[in-house]
Amino acid sequence: MKPSVYIGIDLGGTSIKMGLVDQLGNILHTLESPTPVKAGYHQILAVFSQMAEQLFRKSQYEWKDIIGVGAGVPAFLDQQKGIVVEAVNLGWDHVPLKADLERMWMVPIMVDNDANAAALGEMWSGAGKGASHLICLTLGTGIGGGVIINGNIYHGANGCAGEVGHITVKPQGGRRCNCGRKGCLETETSATAIVSDALEQVKGMSTGPLKDEYDRTGTVSAKSVVQLAQQGDSICLEIITKVGCILGNTLAQMCYLLNPEVIVIGGGVAHAGKILFDPLTKAFNKAILPRVAENTSIVPAKLGNLAGLTGAAWLIHRKYTLNKP
Template identity: 85%
Template sequence: MNPSVYIGIDLGGTSIKMGLVDQLGNILHTQESPTPVKAGYHQVLKVFSQMTQQLFKDSQYEWKDIVGVGVGVPAFLDQRQGIVIEAVNLGWDHVPLKEDLERMWTVPIIIDNDANAAALGEMWNGAGKGASHLICLTLGTGIGGGVIINGNIYHGANGSAGEVGHITTNHQNGRSCNCGRKGCLETEASGTAIVLDALEQVKGMSTGPLKEEYDRTGTITAKSVVQLARRGDPICKKIITKIGRILGCTLAQMCYLLNPEIIVIGGGVARAGKILFDPLIQAFHDAVLPRVAENTSIVPAMLGNQAGLTGAAWLIHRKYTLDILEGQRQ
């Protein structure tokens, strides 16, 4: 049996998702495990090893069937050398991830940023299937982004392309961002921004679903605001609408530069559905020339939390298929 399967890994700050993926981008088997952040880098490698053993136990595959392993990491990377320059949430600083995994598994390893991997997953077998020019946004605690041009991730000069969460959207009264600047998209339109907006609203309220939620739990989550908005609460709908408009205007500016076929929006906040997408699409069309907008559709992501591992596997798939083509030319 020729090697025919890829392993994709989505390394997150809270969990590690790993899967066997076939050459069409279908997930055959998956594993999930908590990320041992506090235990450090080498313990994460140990968990990787245990998870692959479990994957093989659950399936008919073994290492001789594996073409290679792709890994999505929430970090700034030297993508060519496979070095994680800085992964703040993991506490990693200049670790040779590619080299260490190749030594451990003796198969080809490719690493990339996790948001890039999610974008590639959606392009390969998700909401962006068939598109070659694509922007993917992941709306979670922060905002991740991936830009695909001609079917490949655009990394930029040092791997920083696609950091859309740090586009300045509020020049006057912007909130402080973890990056040290103010008014970043992440501070205005992420899950964190939803919570801050909701907490500001609660201050002046004596009653209502949002106030009841706060009194009952002592906190407010982005998830609860999204749920209340979907149930029709006007305050929560207003918060989500505002965020949709900010995103729509920002995406319009990006389209002047990139002119994508499709913009895919995923992450927990995207679950708000029409309440988010209707104002977002309206603001987008209000802010962009018809010529630029006419071939661009804005759609919700399809792969959910499996986008990252699918896209990580695509990294190997692309190398493998290019190597075959190169061999045929020779």
């Protein structure tokens, strides 16, 4: 007899990841498919259905084996009703995702923000395993964040807690953010920010590895900046060091408020490794009182791009297996 499992979904603007997850947080099978954003909401639901059937064929599980489905969505949500209030990258506005999936699949459904889901995944079976108080940052094109208190995501008064990418870190002279304000954390430390810093440096260069990369491709990428920094290029190393310093100082301020056991750093920028984490840790320790920091560790994420679907499955695990509200 097969044990009961969960389905976890990580819905992004580019791709949909779906997986079967057991009751220990182990991922059994996964699938990935492009997100048909332009085709609209109902076509995305149709892709969900197709992917679930593919998972069953791949794994030999059936709907009778599924406890429920959790979904992480890049959106502001009404948690109580399971309504996606706004998902800019998907073009969704007040769509009843929970109700529609329950109608389609006839199993319990839970939905949450994608960054919150990633934080839950890292807490359940990733870098934050065993922690009850955790902050998770994902450093990508933008910056996502999730705050876990006493083992549960903290949503705040209307679901906006954890939007750490919009903490102001450069109130004077900062870059304009997509939110309309200037100097947000993600305008200074995201992959997009790294590219902006690199392009500004290229303007004044006549030679060097970064200039060669720009001349060869017509642009630069955050990945190439990280790689050049790891190879010892001083300009790129300075860019990554600046990112680490800003992050370290910002995380210290967050710890004064939240005092977490673990801070998990994930996303593509985190792949910089030591050249990012060393200045980050140094800045963090300089900005924080030892008593506040003594039980807090800063660690790289472990689950990579599977953290979101794992955490989405945790939403079902918590409510229907652990019986927590």
